[in-house]
Amino acid sequence: MLKEYSAPPVEKVEMAVYFDPLPQLDLVNLVKVCQSLQKKLGPFSIHQSDYIPTRLEGDGPNLGGAHFEIKQGAPKIGLRLTSEARDRTVLLQDSRLAVSWSRVEQESYPRYPKLKKCFQTVFDAFLSSAGLTESTIGDFKQVGISYVNYLPDDDAKAHELLNFIDFTSFKEHEGIAMQTSQMLQNERIVGRLVLDLMSIFSLDSEENTVRETRKLRMNLTFRGKPAGPGIDGVCNFFDRGHEAIVRTFSDSLSEKGRKKFREQKRDE
Amino acid sequence: MPYDDTEIVAEDELIRGIPASQIKNGRVSSGAFKSSSDPYRGMSVDLASLEPEQVYPNEKHLGAVKFVASCPREKNLLVGKDPIATNHAHCNIWRHEDGEAKSISTSQARHMQKSSEWHVSIENVRIHGDS
Amino acid sequence: MTNKFILQGQEASDSILTMGERGREYRPIAQNPFCGDSDELRRQLNLLCALDNDWDGYGSPPVKFENAELALRIVTNLLALFENSRPPIQALNPGVPYFVPVSGGALQIEWHLPNSKFVELFVDGSDRCLASFVDEVLDEDREISIDCSGPQIDLNELSKWIVEAMRSEGQRTVAA
Numbered sequence: 001m002l003k004e005y006s007a008p009p010v011e012k013v014e015m016a017v018y019f020d021p022l023p024q025l026d027l028v029n030l031v032k033v034c035q036s037l038q039k040k041l042g043p044f045s046i047h048q049s050d051y052i053p054t055r056l057e058g059d060g061p062n063l064g065g066a067h068f069e070i071k072q073g074a075p076k077i078g079l080r081l082t083s084e085a086r087d088r089t090v091l092l093q094d095s096r097l098a099v100s101w102s103r104v105e106q107e108s109y110p111r112y113p114k115l116k117k118c119f120q121t122v123f124d125a126f127l128s129s130a131g132l133t134e135s136t137i138g139d140f141k142q143v144g145i146s147y148v149n150y151l152p153d154d155d156a157k158a159h160e161l162l163n164f165i166d167f168t169s170f171k172e173h174e175g176i177a178m179q180t181s182q183m184l185q186n187e188r189i190v191g192r193l194v195l196d197l198m199s200i201f202s203l204d205s206e207e208n209t210v211r212e213t214r215k216l217r218m219n220l221t222f223r224g225k226p227a228g229p230g231i232d233g234v235c236n237f238f239d240r241g242h243e244a245i246v247r248t249f250s251d252s253l254s255e256k257g258r259k260k261f262r263e264q265k266r267d268e
Numbered sequence: 269m270p271y272d273d274t275e276i277v278a279e280d281e282l283i284r285g286i287p288a289s290q291i292k293n294g295r296v297s298s299g300a301f302k303s304s305s306d307p308y309r310g311m312s313v314d315l316a317s318l319e320p321e322q323v324y325p326n327e328k329h330l331g332a333v334k335f336v337a338s339c340p341r342e343k344n345l346l347v348g349k350d351p352i353a354t355n356h357a358h359c360n361i362w363r364h365e366d367g368e369a370k371s372i373s374t375s376q377a378r379h380m381q382k383s384s385e386w387h388v389s390i391e392n393v394r395i396h397g398d399s
Numbered sequence: 400m401t402n403k404f405i406l407q408g409q410e411a412s413d414s415i416l417t418m419g420e421r422g423r424e425y426r427p428i429a430q431n432p433f434c435g436d437s438d439e440l441r442r443q444l445n446l447l448c449a450l451d452n453d454w455d456g457y458g459s460p461p462v463k464f465e466n467a468e469l470a471l472r473i474v475t476n477l478l479a480l481f482e483n484s485r486p487p488i489q490a491l492n493p494g495v496p497y498f499v500p501v502s503g504g505a506l507q508i509e510w511h512l513p514n515s516k517f518v519e520l521f522v523d524g525s526d527r528c529l530a531s532f533v534d535e536v537l538d539e540d541r542e543i544s545i546d547c548s549g550p551q552i553d554l555n556e557l558s559k560w561i562v563e564a565m566r567s568e569g570q571r572t573v574a575a
């Protein structure tokens with residue numbers, strides 16, 4: 001049973017699918033697709049995104065137990081739809097669709113089922129806007145789900161919310177930067193779960209001004225190739241990823257962390 | 269050594285050449301009215317009354333601005349002749365406070381910038397917001 | 400306050416795709432401006448370090464490498480501050496500034512912000528650099544000195560100035 005948190009530190013959730021580049025999604029057509037999506041989704045504004053490097057982990061040769069091949073694609077131009085409240089964005093490229101939610105102020109995290117449903121809604125709207133079908137897209141090369149958590153770190157003690165960092169000999173530590181990953185598999189490789197921790201500074205709104213605050217950013221990302229075909233395969237992959245991410249988050253918390261984020265049993 | 273030259277009177281015009289790299293976004297940067305503080309390095313200008321050889325535009329400068337000597341002095345800056353081999357009209361503007369050389373502040377630089385007018389203008393470039 | 404929106408005639412009240420208040424034109428948001436900008440910053444700063452001697456016609460050396468390095472650190476830290484923040488503040492990211500070489504090997508960082516507001520940083524090799532906020536419309540300027548000697552640079556005041564100037568642009572747009 002997955003744990004649930006009534007005050008989770010989630011700042012951003014992104015769900016993305018990668019497919020083979022579609023020639024019909026050149027920049028001119030991407031603009032048309034975005035305009036059509038605007039009509040379907042509501043008042044989203046459209047902006048050209050910077051060139052975005054693509055990092056794919058696909059099925060590759062078995063290299064010393066690593067079943068993933070990491071490819072660095074050429075950076076590609078993309079278009080981004082941003083909601084007026086700025087809490088949701090849709091990124092479109094000729095080989096990628098990414099939908100993300102970001103916390104704007106202190107409103108509550110909409111929870112995974114709603115986010116997944118939102119992705120499906122956007123995906124369907126994207127297919128119809130682009131005149132595509134699931135079969136036109138073909139296999140999804142990679143699917144990813146990512147949770148960005150911000151642990152408040154004004155006193156540089158955010159690591160005490162976690163149970164796997166012991167800074168006994170680094171009482172005055174300046175910051176944290178670490179990454180680890182593991183492959184998850186059952187009868188086959190399912191995907192790679194990556195944990196990324198980084199001390200960062202950000203600006204928080206404070207009445208009419210801002211204040212620089214220190215945080216410990218904890219990214220949990222699950223990516224790989226879905227086992228099943230089509231959007232159902234993608235959604236199953238998201239479910240598996242969400243489960244792995246929540247479980248890892250729960251397993252990472254110290255007693256202090258559980259209290260801080262108000263851990264409770266899921267009502268299911 | 270920074271000093272204030274009494275022979276340079278308030279109405280004396282000081283000329284500063286403007287290189288292309290100090291023009292940003294269609295205007296002269298306030299950086300053109302500053303200089304590094306090490307060790308006494310002042311802001312170089314030419315004293316117009318000494319008829320400097322420099323002609324604008326030239327290889328280094330797209331144009332030049334001018335302002336009167338009273339302008340830096342109003343902001344407690346020192347103005348003194350500092351002739352060099354290639355330029356007998358060369359002067360410096362220094363910020364010297366509490367016995368040490370300091371960088372010209374933004375407020376001082378802005379004051380000189382706002383008081384400046386074109387000596388030789390540069391097309392489509394403003395010296396400051398109003399010009 | 401959020402409003403519902405209609406998804407092809409179907410009310411999407413249970414969707415997270417609810418809209419915020421309308422009436423404001425937002426600035427573009429780039430996917431990863433920090434990454435892209437970082438290359439651009441290096442390119443610009445390298446050009447300044449490679450200026451010819453006497454580039455200013457007054458015998459100045461090119462911009463000193465340590466000044467360019469500090470400028471890169473300040474600007475990347477500042478842009479990261481915006482990038483790491485929530486979307487409303489992220490949208491106020493001022494982007495890549497102008498870099499101006501200053502006689503003697505110093506360097507000035509300039510953000511030309513809306514409504515004739517300017518944020519400038521003067522980097523001249525000392526442990527402290529001078530930061531200033533200029534409002535040409537109100538004919539006001541503020542100046543502070545920032546300690547750059549330690550591993551971390553306090554950019555709080557600087558970011559407040561930028562947010563203040565960028566927000567004033569939003570207010571001006573709405574009023575228009």
